[in-house]
Amino acid sequence: xxxxxxxxxxxxxxxxxxxxxxxxxxxxxxxxxxxxxxxxxxxxxxxxxxxxxxxxxxxxxxxxxxxxxxxxxxxxxxxxxxxxxxxxxxxxxxxxxxxxxxxxxxxxxxxxxxxxxxxxxxxxxxxxxxxxxxxxxxxxxxxxxxxxxxxxxxxxxxxxxxxxxxxxxxxxxxxxxxxxxxxxxxxxxxxxxxxxxxxxxxxxxxxxxxxxxxx
Amino acid sequence: xxxxxxxxxxxxxxxxxxxxxxxxxxxxxxxxxxxxxxxxxxxxxxxxxxxxxxxxxxxxxxxxxxxxxxxxxxxxxxxxxxxxxxxxxxxxxxxxxxxxxxxxxxxxxxxxxxxxxxxxxxxxxxxxxxxxxxxxxxxxxxxxxxxxxxxxxxxxxxxxxxxxxxxxxxxxxxxxxxxxxxxxxxxxxxxxxxxxxxxxxxxxxxxxxxxxxxxxxxxxxxxxxxxxxxxxxxxxxxxxxxxxxxxxxxxxxxxxxxxxxxxxxxxxxxxxxxxxxxxxxxxxxxxxxxxxxxxxxxxxxxxxxxxxxxxxxxxxxxxxxxxxxxxxxxxxxxxxxxxxxxxxxxxxxxxxxxxxxxxxxxxxxxxxxxxxxxxxxxxxxxxxxxxxxxxxxxxxxxxxxxxxxxxxxxxxxxxxxxxxxxxxxxxxxxxxxxxxxxxxxxxxxxxxxxxxxxxxxxxxxxxxxxxxxxxxxxxxxxxxxxxxxxxxxxxx
Amino acid sequence: xxxxxxxxxxxxxxxxxxxxxxxxxxxxxxxxxxxxxxxxxxxxxxxxxxxxxxxxxxxxxxxxxxxxxxxxxxxxxxxxxxxxxxxxxxxxxxxxxxxxxxxxxxxxxxxxxxxxxxxxxxxxxxxxxxxxxxxxxxxxxxxxxxxxxxxxxxxxxxxxxxxxxxxxxxxxxxxxxxxxxxxxxxxxxxxxxxxxxxxxxxxxxxxxxxxxxxxxxxxxxxxxxxxxxxxxxxxxxxxxxxxxxxxxxxxxxxxxxxxxxxxxxxxxxxxxxx
Numbered sequence: 001x002x003x004x005x006x007x008x009x010x011x012x013x014x015x016x017x018x019x020x021x022x023x024x025x026x027x028x029x030x031x032x033x034x035x036x037x038x039x040x041x042x043x044x045x046x047x048x049x050x051x052x053x054x055x056x057x058x059x060x061x062x063x064x065x066x067x068x069x070x071x072x073x074x075x076x077x078x079x080x081x082x083x084x085x086x087x088x089x090x091x092x093x094x095x096x097x098x099x100x101x102x103x104x105x106x107x108x109x110x111x112x113x114x115x116x117x118x119x120x121x122x123x124x125x126x127x128x129x130x131x132x133x134x135x136x137x138x139x140x141x142x143x144x145x146x147x148x149x150x151x152x153x154x155x156x157x158x159x160x161x162x163x164x165x166x167x168x169x170x171x172x173x174x175x176x177x178x179x180x181x182x183x184x185x186x187x188x189x190x191x192x193x194x195x196x197x198x199x200x201x202x203x204x205x206x207x208x209x210x211x212x213x214x215x
Numbered sequence: 216x217x218x219x220x221x222x223x224x225x226x227x228x229x230x231x232x233x234x235x236x237x238x239x240x241x242x243x244x245x246x247x248x249x250x251x252x253x254x255x256x257x258x259x260x261x262x263x264x265x266x267x268x269x270x271x272x273x274x275x276x277x278x279x280x281x282x283x284x285x286x287x288x289x290x291x292x293x294x295x296x297x298x299x300x301x302x303x304x305x306x307x308x309x310x311x312x313x314x315x316x317x318x319x320x321x322x323x324x325x326x327x328x329x330x331x332x333x334x335x336x337x338x339x340x341x342x343x344x345x346x347x348x349x350x351x352x353x354x355x356x357x358x359x360x361x362x363x364x365x366x367x368x369x370x371x372x373x374x375x376x377x378x379x380x381x382x383x384x385x386x387x388x389x390x391x392x393x394x395x396x397x398x399x400x401x402x403x404x405x406x407x408x409x410x411x412x413x414x415x416x417x418x419x420x421x422x423x424x425x426x427x428x429x430x431x432x433x434x435x436x437x438x439x440x441x442x443x444x445x446x447x448x449x450x451x452x453x454x455x456x457x458x459x460x461x462x463x464x465x466x467x468x469x470x471x472x473x474x475x476x477x478x479x480x481x482x483x484x485x486x487x488x489x490x491x492x493x494x495x496x497x498x499x500x501x502x503x504x505x506x507x508x509x510x511x512x513x514x515x516x517x518x519x520x521x522x523x524x525x526x527x528x529x530x531x532x533x534x535x536x537x538x539x540x541x542x543x544x545x546x547x548x549x550x551x552x553x554x555x556x557x558x559x560x561x562x563x564x565x566x567x568x569x570x571x572x573x574x575x576x577x578x579x580x581x582x583x584x585x586x587x588x589x590x591x592x593x594x595x596x597x598x599x600x601x602x603x604x605x606x607x608x609x610x611x612x613x614x615x616x617x618x619x620x621x622x623x624x625x626x627x628x629x630x631x632x633x634x635x636x637x638x639x640x641x642x643x644x645x646x647x648x649x650x651x652x653x654x655x656x657x658x659x660x661x662x663x664x665x666x667x668x669x670x671x672x673x674x675x676x677x678x679x680x681x682x683x684x685x686x687x688x689x690x691x692x693x694x695x696x697x698x699x700x701x702x703x704x705x706x707x
Numbered sequence: 708x709x710x711x712x713x714x715x716x717x718x719x720x721x722x723x724x725x726x727x728x729x730x731x732x733x734x735x736x737x738x739x740x741x742x743x744x745x746x747x748x749x750x751x752x753x754x755x756x757x758x759x760x761x762x763x764x765x766x767x768x769x770x771x772x773x774x775x776x777x778x779x780x781x782x783x784x785x786x787x788x789x790x791x792x793x794x795x796x797x798x799x800x801x802x803x804x805x806x807x808x809x810x811x812x813x814x815x816x817x818x819x820x821x822x823x824x825x826x827x828x829x830x831x832x833x834x835x836x837x838x839x840x841x842x843x844x845x846x847x848x849x850x851x852x853x854x855x856x857x858x859x860x861x862x863x864x865x866x867x868x869x870x871x872x873x874x875x876x877x878x879x880x881x882x883x884x885x886x887x888x889x890x891x892x893x894x895x896x897x898x899x900x901x902x903x904x905x906x907x908x909x910x911x912x913x914x915x916x917x918x919x920x921x922x923x924x925x926x927x928x929x930x931x932x933x934x935x936x937x938x939x940x941x942x943x944x945x946x947x948x949x950x951x952x953x954x955x956x957x958x959x960x961x962x963x964x965x966x967x968x969x970x971x972x973x974x975x976x977x978x979x980x981x
Contacts, residue, residue: 004387011403011479015410015443018483023418023435026499027428030788041815062353064291070569074492075791079565083643091494092791097426103357104430106489108569108640109276109654111647134279139652141279147286203789240736320736393743455739462733464742470764497793498783505775512767537730561793595730 033094038200045199048098049191056191059184061101063145070105071114073197076207087115087197088206095197095204110142117196126189127181128163132171146171148185154178161186239323246325247316248600250332252683254312255593257340259676261304262586266669268297273665277658287351295362296350301581302360302440303371304343309589310404310448311336311378316596317455318382318401322389326381335377342370358419358429360437368416372409379405396471400451403479407443411436427494435486441580442482442510449544449585450474450517452592456541457524460595461531466523474516481506482513489573491564507559514552521545536611537595543619544588551579554630566641571657572633575626582668583622590618590675597679601686610678617671625664632657809904813893816886820878821894829898835873837866840898843934845891849905851932852891853913854923856882864925877922884910903940 035044049057060066074081075090082088091114096102128135131149133142149163151173162178165171173179181189200206272293274281282288319326326332346363349355355362363371382405386398415436418424424432454471458464465471484506487499525532525542532538554576558567567573594611598604605611632654639650784790785797818827821839825831829839839845844866845852861874879887888907895902923931 004383007399007402008406011406012410014479015407015439015483018486019414019435022484022486022499022502023414023424023428023432026431026495027424030496031425031428033426039812039815041819061355061357063286063289064295064355064357066357067291067294072493074565074568078492079568079641080643084647090492090791092789093427093494093496096430096494099426100423101357102427102429104427104490104493106359106569106573109651137648139648141276141651141655141658143275143279143290144283145286145289147284204791321740323736392737393740395740395743458739458742459732459734459736460730464734464739467761468742470760473760473764494791496784496786496788497790497795498779498786501779501782501784501793504782505779508778509771509775512764512771515764515767535730595732598730599732 030093033097035098036094036202038202043199045201046095046098049194052187052190053194054191056187056189056194057101057103059148059188060103060191063188065113066103066105068105068107068109068142069111069113070108071112071195072104073112073114081112082207084111085119086112088118089197089200089204090207091197092201092204094201113192113195115195115197117193118198123189124161124164126192127161127185128165130181130185130188131163131179135166135169135171145185148188149179149181151177151179240320243319243323243325244316244599246327246329247319249329250326250336251312251316251596251600253333253336254308254315255597256679256683257336258305258308258312259672259679261300261308261340261343263672263676265297265300265305266665266672268293268300270662270665270669272297273658273662277655277662286353292351292353292355295355295357296347298360299347299350299362300343303346303363304340306445306581306585307339307375308336309593310445311339313452313589313592313596314401314405314448315378315381315385316600317397317451317592318385321395321398321455322385324385324388324390326385331377332381335374338374339371339378342367342374345370356420358433360440361415361419361433365416365420368412368420372412372416375409375412379409395454396468396475397451397454399472399475400447400454403475404444404447404451407439407447411439411443415440427490430490430493431487431495431499434489435483438486438488439483442478442485445581445585446478446482446548447475449548449588452588453517453521453541453545453548456537456592456595457521457545460535460538460541461524461528463524463528465520466527467519470516471520474513474520477509477512477516481509485510485559488559489568491559491561491568504559504561508556510552511556514549514556517545517552518549522549536605536615537591539615539619540587540591540594542591544584544586544591547579547583547587547622551576551584554579566634566637568637570633570637570640571629571654572637575629575633578622578625578629583626587618587622590614593679597682601682603682603686603689605678606681606685607678610674610681613674614671614678617674618668619671621664621667621669621671624667625661628657628660628664632660809889809892810896811889812886813889813891816882816890817893820882821890824875829894833869834871837869837871839894840900842867842900845894846900846902847934847938848932848936849891849895849903849909849938850913851928851936852894853887853905853910854917854928854931856887856891857910857914858917858920859922860925860928861922862924862926866925871925874922879914879917884914903938 035046037044071091073087073089073091076082078090082090095114096104125136127149129137129140129142130145132144132146133140134144152159154162154176158178159180162180165179171179271282271288272290275283275290275293279290286292315326315332342363346367349364349367350362354364356364382401386402389398415432418432419429419436423429454465485503487493487495487503488507491500491504493500521542522545525538525545532542557563558572558576594605636650636654636657639645639653640647782793784793784795787795824836825839826836829842831838837844855875857877857879859875859877863870863872865871882890885907887910888905892904894900895905
């Protein structure tokens with residue numbers, strides 16, 4: 001085949017059919033999904049996140065968290081996502097319709113975060129983990145995010161989220177000072193708390209014997 | 216009318232038919248000299264930058280306190296920066312050089328109006344710099360392989376079009392005669408990439424699709440960037456260099472167009488293969504899996520073509536720097552294609568998804584196959600463009616063993632470690648931190664491998680610099696001789 | 708078509724140069740492209756064993772086509788947008804849309820429509836709102852509580868040892884049959900109550916037979932459904948209906964044999980002592 005126009009249209013056709021078949025048809029099929037209630041009178045799910053959580057999502061993007069964390073739970077029986085307590089059910093497309101930037105992720109250097117807000121994590125420990133993960137989990141290889149915290153003089157009383165370090169820790173601030181999360185860290189924590197798959201959808205019910213969320 | 220005709224004549228890339236074949240060929244090579252050298256040099260610079268960033272990132276995975284004081288070097292920014300440098304900085308630049316050169320040669324056309332190519336190259340590299348700097352400064356979009364901010368898209372896209380235009384012009388004005396499969400692969404690749412890039416940018420950044428359709432569009436882009444851009448360019452290079460250097464044609468060549476056809480028709484449908492058991496309807500996953508399995512045809516065809524040919528001339532393969540790298544790339548392609556087919560199947564994907572195994576697949580395709588093949592073509596191309604031989608056999612050895620051993624070690628560590636990681640992750644009785652601990656040796660081996668690849672790259676860059684300096688010296692000496700300042704044959 | 712080693716006259720190979728540092732292009736570009744010409748432009752003479760594509764490739768293609776078609780057919784979930792399980796088969800939808808969970812719906816309806824008066828634990832407010840927990844009025848024949856919900860209950864009466872004179876609105880207007888069946892199933896099986904579930908079909912039937920009547924009075928209700936009347940379809944494990952055989956066969960409206968202190972009030976609804 002030597003004819004440029006024919007070759008060109010063949011080349012285009014090969015790409016166009018796949019785009020139509022895979023992406024366009026997917027968009028037509030479920031691109032217009034809306035939040036829905038399972039039973040009459042139930043609230044609509046999924047729900048939009050608050051403004052502070054949306055700012056936290058920007059921090060999540062800036063720090064490149066997606067390179068180590070996923071936000072998708074595989075269905076019950078596939079892998080051990082649900083058995084590990086990472087969620088009560090597998091995630092489905094409708095869970096993501098209200099997100100501007102879908103952050104599914106493709107690598108799990110760290111645990112999945114789709115349902116992290118539902119795991120009743122202790123907020124202080126969560127901040128400490130963000131500051132330096134090894135203070136909470138000794139062998140973790142999560143990068144330390146000390147630059148998301150600042151050291152400030154203790155005011156009349158300690159700030160609400162001031163970090164409490166173990167005795168003798170080299171990170172302990174000097175006397176009279178405390179380490180507090182910056183606005184970015186607070187927003188990020190709000191975002192993490194907003195990540196919940198704690199509701200059912202008509203097409204996605206909780207797995208039968210879902211492990212209760214790990215503390 | 217007359218100006219238009221002269222514009223057409225100025226664009227017409229066909230060389231003067233009155234010249235002999237050797238002279239025509241050297242005219243083609245001379246026409247490509249500037250742009251190809253420019254693209255190769257910038258590509259190697261980006262590859263060096265990518266290697267440095269990749270090394271730092273790899274160290275951070277097993278020594279998290281390494282350079283951890285600043286947010287600009289946090290792992291989450293270095294990893295995408297390294298990937299984008301590899302794809303757009305190294306990969307695309309070297310593809311421009313190799314693709315244009317092979318196309319020009321096979322079509323027996325020159326590349327004219329080099330100013331256009333220099334401008335396009337400059338704009339492209341500016342775009343890459345801006346994009347990667349933005350990622351390091353915190354502007355990553357977190358869309359895989361499209362992490363550069365949205366504004367970079369039109370910059371890269373428009374400069375790409377200028378370059379791709381030349382590939383199409385070369386093909387349009389080619390000399391009468393049969394068309395070789397490399398020309399098909401290159402023409403197709405240079406046509407596909409702008410469309411793929413446009414769709415990817417539009418549907419994820421400019422007018423983001425709703426929900427997981429965004430992830431589908433991104434997956435489609437990544438799979439096609441690998442399968443319809445880098446793969447065809449790499450295959451075209453192997454199809455060209457292997458028979459040329461060996462002096463014997465490709466065995467069972469009649470299968471080659473079949474491989475091309477299957478790749479073209481089925482590879483774009485594999486877009487959802489990294490979303491298996493993810494939040495997309497199951498039919499999309501199934502279609503992608505089926506398409507991935509059909510690609511076994513391309514794997515078989517290229518394996519027959521490349522390996523039978525190379526085996527028949529194996530002694531020559533070993534002795535030729537070009538062929539060592541090119542055949543390495545060919546073997547890596549077969550390996551990555553086989554693994555690609557197997558990991559598309561659900562029962563295997565359950566284990567390998569989200570693990571270092573997938574990273575290994577990326578390294579296999581982008582580095583072990585594409586990069587090594589491109590190294591080989593550069594070994595073949597630069598002597599012809601610069602009209603001199605490579606000065607040092609030792610540097611070639613360092614390059615080959617450094618990069619070859621490094622990438623083999625990296626693949627072994629990532630594949631085996633990744634498989635292990637997947638098996639452990641799928642066992643809920645194993646706490647997650649135990650999985651992390653198990654990966655420490657894998658990450659350390661990866662760093663070691665990267666260090667070896669860096670050594671090989673340093674050797675190669677040094678060698679290219681020596682080539683260029685030598686070419687400059689002899690070129691300037693020729694000028695001085697021509698102008699009577701130096702006597703012919705003088706040592707000065 | 709055999710692919711023998713190329714002969715020298717077609718592809719003259721120049722000898723390799725000394726030293727490997729610059730690979731010679733031993734095959735000219737023209738010869739390279741001639742390969743394509745030779746394979747594709749010239750027509751082969753048909754002969755025995757002639758096959759442009761090797762047999763194994765044909766077999767590979769066939770096998771792949773077969774496998775792909777089967778695989779997509781079996782694992783594409785019918786191409787539905789809401790199927791995420793590759794093992795989905797048509798007709799298996801009942802598992803996700805099973806029979807409605809009456810207890811769950813009932814709990815919701817109770818919370819929205821009954822709780823504000825009868826309390827979250829069904830304890831009611833003595834003297835104002837009758838209790839439901841442990842109440843003999845809600846167990847037994849389902850039609851009794853269904854009638855109350857459908858048509859309302861007003862007028863004075865003694866319910867579970869307390870006197871009430873308020874009124875309960877007819878919720879049959881605002882609640883659907885399924886919701887009434889659900890909430891009464893919920894009430895009859897919560898807080899220690901052991902009544903049988905209520906069928907939606909029964910509610911529909913009773914609604915039709917009641918028509919648009921005014922609310923019952925407690926006495927009238929007990930006339931139709933005495934407390935001794937057993938549950939026609941007792942729940943599993945429920946104690947045997949407390950009614951006497953006489954009461955069982957008693958037609959509605961016979962006040963004899965009542966075991967509670969309910970006083971049959973005249974239909975004029977004159978209040979009895981509070």
